[in-house]
Amino acid sequence: MADEATRKAVSEIPLLKTNSGPRDKELWVQRLREEYLALIKYVENNKSADNDWFRLESNKEGTRWFGKCWYIHDLLKYEFDMEFDIPVTYPATAPEVAIPELDGKTAKMYRGGKICLTDHFKPLWARNVPKFGLAHLMALGLGPWLAVEIPDLIAKGLIQHKEQQNNS
């Protein structure tokens, strides 16, 4: 169950209109424009709420995405690379976000460092096709995952703070 802060953040992300996946040519470009518009708005919202926590970019076809996400714990910034492919069945199915460098460190991951989303995520996504996009995936999927897993991994000593990340 999403907390109030997440619900508020999600409600401020613009919804998408175009129901189109990477196998559709022109409509996919339209969908991608909407994805970027929603992502830009979400990052702007995060910045103004002093909660900037990820960056994403894609290849020019918009089929492969990569970026960084970070989590502040005890005033230290922990940053990770993330990546995912857009499945051919998108947006009916959400992409599987991976943080390869954490692979094998937590049981809340599938092979290849794909994060394991809560039971609530899939029904929620299915009910909101095609209105939810990648910004929603970040807010409802990756964000809550980091909030639970990173403090736990730090507490267990499985991730250490990198010195160069100190100036956050």
Next chain:
Amino acid sequence: MATVEELKLRVRELENELIKCKQKRCAEKDAGGSQKHYRQRIEKMSAEVVDSNPYSRLMALKRMGIVEDYERIRSFSVAVVGVGGVGSVTAEMLTRCGIGKLILFDYDKVELANMNRLFFQPHQAGLSKVEAAEHTLRSINPDVSFETHNYNITTMDNFTHFMDRISHGGLQEGKPVDLVLSCVDNFEARMAINTACNELGQIWMESGVSENAVSGHIQLIIPGETACFACAPPLVVAANIDEKTLKRDGVCAASLPTTMGVVAGILVQNVLKYLLGFGSVSHYLGYNAMQDFFPTMSMKANPQCDDHYCRKQQEEYKRKEAERPKQEVVVVEEAQVVHEDNEWGIELVSEVTEEELQAASGPKPDLPEGITVAYTIPEKVNAPAGEMVEETEQSLEELMSQMKRM
């Protein structure tokens, strides 16, 4: 120019080669370099009962009148998507039964963490699953032809290739395969197989084991006729476990070799019945390991399915049915009571209040006892709660660079 992906694949291939070479050297040391455990190919299946004939007990099915023509097994090509806990055992069973051709798809490699499951062995750790599987299966039965693909079918390029192999990977190259078996462990891959099979009009069977490892199912999907994977929210076998006692924190999924073996067994049984034409072929067969209960049912394709190829196949099916001369009336199993209350304890939403939960729930299909849906979807939501993206003049390239500068 080679892309990073291509180079990664190449590295993978070379790693596989290296592991195989190492294994071969070990095996040579052990067996003094002989290949004596490998049998010769058998041109024609024989029913003769001699200790060297691997088909005598299978051909006995014919003598006993169970199967009319067992040798037909050699004329079929089956694609197995996902060579994990269920897929590898499925492939092994089909290999031992003497199937004509197997096409294996999986992007994963064998890990020591897989050793709680059947089939793979510790010395294969590091090899791609398809390659390790082919190696073992070929030594079990050299009469089967194998084709393997080490990639993720849900990405754009691979999906096109996947579709091509389904439609051309028959025993006789150029013809479609006879059956596709889904032995994958995730929703995305199932939907990708569903998309491909709806487009191609390819008959396939779905299989699955729940993440808590105590239930599973198999399902026959005939595009246009029986419900496809997108016709309804995912069907699940109710495990009858109190949700409050089910602890999900800290782990993604559990797995048991037993449940996977049972599911592979009922899957291949259904495949044999379908291909060789004996017994009755199940449309949906569930397995509840907690109660040892096997619910069955049949579900028609949904005229409102989101997949437009599914709807197209339904039109096609209707047209064919209308053209067909009328036969005797088929007795359809009576659908059983709908559970109005949420007795299987599915609780799913991120909605907070009871009203929100009600509003977010949709109609539940008529399902027999023991089978339910993973979640429901409300019929058309009136106005979307929230604002839509505002149209701008900016091109995709401009938006991409704006995002990059943030």
